[in-house]
Structure formats: structure tokens, C-alpha cells
Amino acid sequence: MAETEAIEADQETPGNAESVSEPETMQESIQEAIIEEQLLREPRKGIGLRPSDMESDEAEDGGTQTSKKAQDIIDKSKARASEKVVQEEITPEPENKPSPIQVRKKRRVKLSFQPAERKKRLDRSRHMEYKYEVRKLLVDINVAEEHRSSILGSVWAKGERQTVADAKEFLSDKFDEGILDDEQLDAMSKIVDNYTIRR
Structure with a gap:
């Protein structure tokens, strides 16, 4: 241009x-x-160095020496392998002994199934309903605010996992400590009775 x-x-x-x-x-x-x-379309000149003939001759000589050494090692290993095969063939045949029959051990079957005792406990399916009702009741009957959470959770935990009697015992302990009075104890006991089922 x-x-x-x-x-x-x-x-x-x-x-x-x-x-x-x-x-x-x-x-x-x-x-x-x-x-x-x-x-x-004349061919272009190649880029880079071209190997000289002397270097290629040296490389070929070195390659043949390595291959001879490798061939010697291969031959020796084949000879050792064939010797082991010969020794195995020479060994006498073992006598055919009948293999002992393995008797399976019978599993012990429990003859008696013992379900958990049915006791009066709080109804798990009504847990959310219980929480809202007891929170409202604790505010209405003027239980000290620092004890509300403890009473709510502990009564539910004991009544659900252990028995209703344990939950009522916890309430009576709180009455003895002076945290609850007679009216508050009666109101909480009625709530526990309302949520009680036998399971």
C-alpha cells in the first residue's frame, strides 16, 4: 500500500x-x-535450530546401550519367573479334604417385648398451644418476670419426658421457695392437668 x-x-x-x-x-x-x-508455493525457511548429524549419532549409540541393559534385565526376570512356575508344578497335589461345613449361629430372639410404661405425661402435639397459654397465665397471675421462662420450660420438660407428677413436684418446690403462691400453684396445676394424656 x-x-x-x-x-x-x-x-x-x-x-x-x-x-x-x-x-x-x-x-x-x-x-x-x-x-x-x-x-x-515455495517452501518457507524453517524457524529454529536444526540438529547436527553428530549429535544424533551419539544419541543413537546411547539408546542402544540402554536397550541392551534393559534387555539383560528383562531376560533375567523372565528366567526367574519361569523357575518359579517349574517349582509350583513339581509340588505334590494336595489331598482333597472336604471343607468343614460352617454352621450358622442362630440369632437370639427376644421372646418378650417390653414396651415403655404408659404413664401420664404432657401431650407433645399440643406444645405450642401450651407455651402460649402458660405465658399468658404467668403474666395474668403476676409471676415474677425472671421466673417465667424457667417455670414454663421446666414444667413442660418434666411433664413431657418424665411424668406429670414430676412436673407438679417441680411446681410445689417453687411454692416452697416462695416463687409461687397458692393461687398461682393451683392455676399452673390446672393447666398441667388439661394437657395430660396417658402415653
């Missing part, structure tokens, strides 16, 4: 008639050379 622009610039100048013919011939020769290269 740069050559064509330079040629056009030369052609525009009126005083250079002889110089116009020289670039035209140069341009034609360049175009012909490019066309010949494209048509003939």
Missing part, C-alpha cells in the same frame, strides 16, 4: 516523466514476483 501511494505521488508531479516509468516497471516486477510465489 505504501508503495502504491508513493507511486501515485510521483505521478502527480509533472516534471518527473522519466521517474514515472521506473516505478511502474518496479511495481510490475514486484507484482509478478508475488504472483509467482503464490502460484509456485
Whole structure:
């Protein structure tokens, strides 16, 4: 492209008639050379170093030495392997002894199934209902705020996991400590009785 622009610039100048013919011939020769290269497809020069013949000869000699050593090792290992096979073939055949029959041990079956004792406990399915009702009751009967959470959780835990009697015993302990009075104890006992089932 740069050559064509330079040629056009030369052609525009009126005083250079002889110089116009020289670039035209140069341009034609360049175009012909490019066309010949494209048509003939001359191979390009390779990039990089080419190995010399001496180095390749040395590499081949070293490779044959290594392969000879490797072949010796392979031959020795094959000879050792064939010796072991021969020794195994020489050994006498073992007598056919009947294998002892393994008797399975019978599993001990529990003859008596003992379900958990059915006792009066709080109904698990009504836990959320219990929480809301007891919270409201504790506020209504004026139980001290620092004891409300403890009473709510402990009564439910003892009544659900152990028995209702344990939950009522916990309430009576709180009465003895002075945390609950008679009216509060009766109200809580009624709630526990309402949520009691036998399971």
C-alpha cells in the first residue's frame, strides 16, 4: 500500500516523466514476483535450530546401550519367573479334604417385648398451644418476670419426658421457695392437668 501511494505521488508531479516509468516497471516486477510465489508455493525457511548429524549419532549409540541393559534385565526376570512356575508344578497335589461345613449361629430372639410404661405425661402435639397459654397465665397471675421462662420450660420438660407428677413436684418446690403462691400453684396445676394424656 505504501508503495502504491508513493507511486501515485510521483505521478502527480509533472516534471518527473522519466521517474514515472521506473516505478511502474518496479511495481510490475514486484507484482509478478508475488504472483509467482503464490502460484509456485515455495517452501518457507524453517524457524529454529536444526540438529547436527553428530549429535544424533551419539544419541543413537546411547539408546542402544540402554536397550541392551534393559534387555539383560528383562531376560533375567523372565528366567526367574519361569523357575518359579517349574517349582509350583513339581509340588505334590494336595489331598482333597472336604471343607468343614460352617454352621450358622442362630440369632437370639427376644421372646418378650417390653414396651415403655404408659404413664401420664404432657401431650407433645399440643406444645405450642401450651407455651402460649402458660405465658399468658404467668403474666395474668403476676409471676415474677425472671421466673417465667424457667417455670414454663421446666414444667413442660418434666411433664413431657418424665411424668406429670414430676412436673407438679417441680411446681410445689417453687411454692416452697416462695416463687409461687397458692393461687398461682393451683392455676399452673390446672393447666398441667388439661394437657395430660396417658402415653
